[in-house]
Amino acid sequence: QAGLLYFGAATDTPHQRERAPYPESYAQYDAILNDPSEFGQTTPTNGQKWLFVEPQSRLFNFTEGDYVADLAQNTNKLLRCHALVWHSQLAPWVETTEWTPETLTGAITRHIRAVAGYYRGRCYAWDVVNEALDEDGTYRKSVFYEVLGEEYLKLAFRVAAEVDPDAKLYYNDYGIERPDSVKTAGAVRLVTMLKDAGVRIDGVGMQAHLHADNHPTAEELIATSEGYGALVDEVAFTELDVRIKMPANETKLEWQKECYQKVVTACVKVKACVGITLWDFYDPFSWVPDVFEGQGASLVWFEDFSKHPAYDGMVQTFKKL
Numbered sequence: 001q002a003g004l005l006y007f008g009a010a011t012d013t014p015h016q017r018e019r020a021p022y023p024e025s026y027a028q029y030d031a032i033l034n035d036p037s038e039f040g041q042t043t044p045t046n047g048q049k050w051l052f053v054e055p056q057s058r059l060f061n062f063t064e065g066d067y068v069a070d071l072a073q074n075t076n077k078l079l080r081c082h083a084l085v086w087h088s089q090l091a092p093w094v095e096t097t098e099w100t101p102e103t104l105t106g107a108i109t110r111h112i113r114a115v116a117g118y119y120r121g122r123c124y125a126w127d128v129v130n131e132a133l134d135e136d137g138t139y140r141k142s143v144f145y146e147v148l149g150e151e152y153l154k155l156a157f158r159v160a161a162e163v164d165p166d167a168k169l170y171y172n173d174y175g176i177e178r179p180d181s182v183k184t185a186g187a188v189r190l191v192t193m194l195k196d197a198g199v200r201i202d203g204v205g206m207q208a209h210l211h212a213d214n215h216p217t218a219e220e221l222i223a224t225s226e227g228y229g230a231l232v233d234e235v236a237f238t239e240l241d242v243r244i245k246m247p248a249n250e251t252k253l254e255w256q257k258e259c260y261q262k263v264v265t266a267c268v269k270v271k272a273c274v275g276i277t278l279w280d281f282y283d284p285f286s287w288v289p290d291v292f293e294g295q296g297a298s299l300v301w302f303e304d305f306s307k308h309p310a311y312d313g314m315v316q317t318f319k320k321l
């Protein structure tokens with residue numbers, strides 16, 4: 001883990017994993033998750049999202065989020081917290097309420113105070129706003145944007161900074177890993193807008209949901225990371241996985257290994273890069289096949305708990321750098 005603060009993997013609460021048809025493997029899965037020599041950091045893939053923590057207005061439930069927060073504490077892992085304001089997995093009441101700017105400001109403020117307040121002191125970082133951009137780099141037309149415009153971004157970061165002054169506050173998105181993409185330019189604009197408004201933002205999270213057969217080079221990842229690093233204190237690869245068009249074969253697994261290695265190289269070489277988080281580590285628990293039919297094998301342990309070549313590949317890269 002040369003030069004990095006952490007190398008980690010996200011995880012879900014056990015009952016959420018039930019859609020993966022391998023409950024008998026939980027013991028093996030948990031053994032890897034609990035082994036301090038594997039991962040030094042974790043993130044709840046779902047448990048802290050609005051849908052789970054405030055399913056009804058002012059009704060808070062931290063059961064799901066606590067599972068992973070407690071696991072982090074008990075296994076001595078850093079905890080990245082995810083995500084305070086996101087248009088997806090939003091509680092239905094947020095989308096159906098007829099908001100005015102004032103009432104929505106109140107709801108966002110209450111939500112962040114309650115959630116970031118509850119976890120105060122336990123989160124190394126918070127993804128304060130997640131995926132505010134469309135593919136073309138303009139703002140996504142979420143309920144938050146429709147009612148408040150870009151003010152909702154400033155609001156979210158301001159409230160988070162008040163509530164948990166020690167957590168690093170991140171903007172987190174996918175498709176912002178390449179230096180020349182319009183969405184990366186959008187992320188740079190968004191961060192600059194917050195800074196110009198005098199709002200504290202500490203980090204940019206590149207989710208890095210990548211493709212084995214068409215992935216960025218290490219140089220591209222370095223250039224992008226350095227671009228964000230010129231604006232904020234830190235950057236991180238927050239949801240790394242590398243999907244394969246199934247069936248997987250040796251060639252595709254080799255491409256995948258190279259992609260994982262490039263991310264490691266980039267993070268080690270960029271001073272601002274604090275760490276890498278895999279978006280889970282066991283293929284059957286990956287979100288990829290649910291969303292992209294015919295794609296998968298995106299993590300580093302296969303269904304039978306043998307390791308992808310990417311595992312040793314990353315170890316080798318860490319040793320070399």
Ligand code: G3I
Binds near residue numbers: 012015
């Ligand atoms: O809550 C139900 C549960 O009651 C039921 O038992 C279970 C089985 O059917 O389904 C559960 O809902 C699923 C939920 O995850 C919790 O497991 C949803 O169907 C499923 O769509 C949802 O997917 C999550 C996805 O975000 C939603 O957009 C993935 O697990 C999660 O990995 C994924 O993570 C996102 C990041 O937060 C943001 N970046 C992209 C990334 C991948 O989509």
